[in-house]
Amino acid sequence: MVSIVVEAVPVHSGAGKVASAVTSPVAARRRRSEWTRRYAGRLFYSDLLVVSITLVSGWLIAAPGFSSYVSWSGGPRLTYVAAIVIIAVLWLIGLDASDSRDRHIVGQGFVEYRRIVDATIAVFAVTVALAFFLGMDLSRTLVAIVFPLGLVLLLFSRWAWRQWLRRRQRSGAYVHRAVIIGDHAKVKHVARQIRRTPGSGYEIMGVITNGVPSEGVPEIEVLGDIAHAEAALDAASIDALIIAGADDLDPDTLRRLGYAVSDRDIQLIMAPALTDVAGPRLHATPVAGLPLVHVDFPRMEGYKRLLKRAFDLSASLVLVVLLSPVFLATAIAIRIDGKGPIFYHQERIGRGGRTFGMRKFRSMVANADDQLATLLDLQGKSDQPLFKVNDDPRITKVGKFLRKHSIDELPQLINVIRGEMSLVGPRPQRAAEVALYDDIAHRRLLVKPGMSGLWQVSGRSSLSWEETIRLDLYYVENWSLTQDIIILFRTVKAVVAPGASAH
DSSP states (O other): OOOEEEOOOOOBOTTSSBOTTTOSGGGGOOOOOOHHHHHHHHHHHHHHHHHHHHHHHHHHHHSOOTTOEEOOTTSOOEEHHHHHHHHHHHHHHHHHHTTTTOTTTTTSSSHHHHHHHHHHHHHHHHHHHHHHHTTOOOOHHHHHHHHHHHHHHHHHHHHHHHHHHHHHHHTTOSOEEEEEEEOHHHHHHHHHHHHTSTTOSEEEEEEEOSSOGGGSOTTSOEEEOGGGHHHHHHHSOOSEEEEEEOTTOOHHHHHHHHHHHHHTTOEEEEOOSOOSOOGGGEEEEEETTEEEEEEOOOOOOTHHHHHHHHHHHHHHHHHHHHTHHHHHHHHHHHHHHOSSOSEEEEEEEOGGGOEEEEEEEOOBOTTHHHHHHHHHHHHTOTTSSSOOOTTOTTBOHHHHHHHHTTGGGTTHHHHHHTTSOEEESSOOBOHHHHTTOOTTGGGGGGSOOEEEOTTGGGTGGGSOHHHHHHHHHHHHHTOOHHHHHHHHHHHHHHHHSOOTTOO
């Protein structure tokens, strides 16, 4: 579900006072939640602290002492303290210019993190370019340390703020109290999308839709019909009105509703009938007085595919070296646990429907595949695309631990190095499972399968097939390197502290 926030602009008279059309008793009721502005303000001081700590730490590690200067031909000499202050100011300006603290995007989604990455890369490029063209004697070690370190710390600080925000939202604070207006089917869709997404920042207080309450949305109070929307707004103490669309909401009705929302200082949000489309793919363009929304189609071609492959290859090579002791310890544990091969090889379907051999540490008895069909028939799951056996008796004692912490998946790093898989993507499935795909599910095969993915860090085995497909398609259609990095961080968290859904 995609929402577009429309700023409500109050009408003022020439003397700077609110016009009489707006100065009703209702207009004095200030309902708009200001927590997003306060939250964004706190992020500025957090960014200032992180950038300062990063630059000072980098200078203490790499730069010369206080008596050293940054100099260049024909220019004045700068102390390193002054140079650090200039870089800090540029960095903060870059974070602000990229709208990384925009109150409409902070606290949710991947856009906030992507803008931090873009701003940091831009400031790094400007710093290097200035040093090169001016011939500045700036410590290369300092530059090489502070920007990667600062990026990691900035991303971590924003993530920490989000955890703080989620805790407040679970207690009912720091949320927008919202009402949805529109047809039954549309308000139901929007309400379901918001309610099943933790941390959306919106609490649905009710809906405004035509018909008697019994024809409304289950588990959501119907506050009134569209014809009496203003009275329903007065009766409900809300911060936002979400317009899902209806035949009765013609342009004149929407204009009057917009005036009513502005008078009551409520946020006006339009929810187009677009599901799981990330913000960077949307572009609003005013044409003939109409706010037309353009939607870009995903294309993982050219430099995007090269960038993803370079990231996969370099990261997987580093992980293989770092995790080599874990590989050795796991192999020994499997050998001690019982007979059978250490590694397990199975044919899976990859990008474009191509078959490849996926590698895993063996976590089941040696003849596990021969028993699968019988177990699925006993549990009535042979016709489902996700072949999962509950309380699987084939799993060994060591295998239970390996699967719970996803250690059995580590040999797939070899598949990543070979180019058959990616670090992040939809999980590869067997040919029998792919045969059950419908046309929509086949879009999972547009990208390489991954060791981890969006649905693995969003519930793993507790998710239904429909929810799994929704998350995989969201990833396919909204890919970004920033999203991959965030998913990998969430994967580490899920591996270290697996929930009840990990098995």
